[in-house]
Amino acid sequence: MGNINQDNSSVVVPLGHGDPSHFPSFRTTPAAEDAIVDALRSAKHNCYATTVGILPARRAIADYLNRDLSYKLTPGDVYLTIGCNQAIEVVTAVLSRPGANIFLPRPGYPHYEPWCAYNHLEMRHYDLLPKKGWEVDVDAVETLADENTAAMVIINPGNPCWNVCSYEHLNKAKHACFTFRI
Ligand SMILES: Cc1ncc(COP(=O)(O)O)c(C=O)c1O
Incomplete structure (x- = not known):
């Protein structure tokens, strides 16, 4: 966007519409925001987590993906980044x-x-x-x-x-x- 010639009157369509800070119509659900705030305020997670992601998160992801799979994932199959x-x-x-x-x-x-x-x-x-x-x-x-x-x-x-x-x-x-x- 920084390279756009300001003298050119063509309409520019930004392709970053999914960025919630710049396009607030895509606001994250309050349930997810509250979950993060609660986790921070609980002071229970200020620790070194396992590198592959904490077990409850990996279990939740495996359960979610298993809804659409013909085979079954376990938390051990999930590597969080x-x-x-x-x-x-x-x-x-x-x-x-x-x-x-x-x-x-x-x-x-x-x-x-x-x-x-x-x-x-x-x-x-x-x-x-x-x-x-x-x-x-x-x-x-x-x-x-x-x-x-x-x-x-x-x-x-x-x-x-x-x-x-x-x-x-x-x-x-x-x-x-x-x-x-x-
Ligand atoms: C194809 C692709 N890979 C990687 C990324 C970077 O993702 P993240 O910000 O989660 O690291 C993006 C972000 O839009 C992407 O579209």
Whole structure:
């Protein structure tokens, strides 16, 4: 936004509408705000928590996700991070091994590239197709994949394009990426 030419009269649409501080129509529910205030004021949580997240939080997340899963998660399957950026840092480190490559969407969210570089993961970019509602270029993915492909990043809902992939499309993309494994 800082680079916008103020002399240009074009209408600018901010794409940060989900940011509650700048766009108060997306106010967080008071129930969540109160829970955080209560936890702070209780003075029961000013301690070193386990790195993977406290048990009641991991249990609540597992229970919530289990409502839509055909298999069952336990709290031990849940690893909590301080937001998505830390998750990207952890996951790229976990996936790193000599020769491994990872697929990243283009356009995509810029935090992936520095962490893949840091963890020596070879980055292979696949395009999102604007004329197809920013769907994955499945044919290109198929030609890029090989036995060293460790993961494919799909940002869904997309950032920065805000598209939402159908289950059918997600399955196609997964098969294109991991035909070597399936
Ligand atoms: C795809 C993606 N990854 C990571 C982040 C960063 O998330 P967080 O602020 O939770 O670290 C965002 C935030 O919008 C995002 O859209």
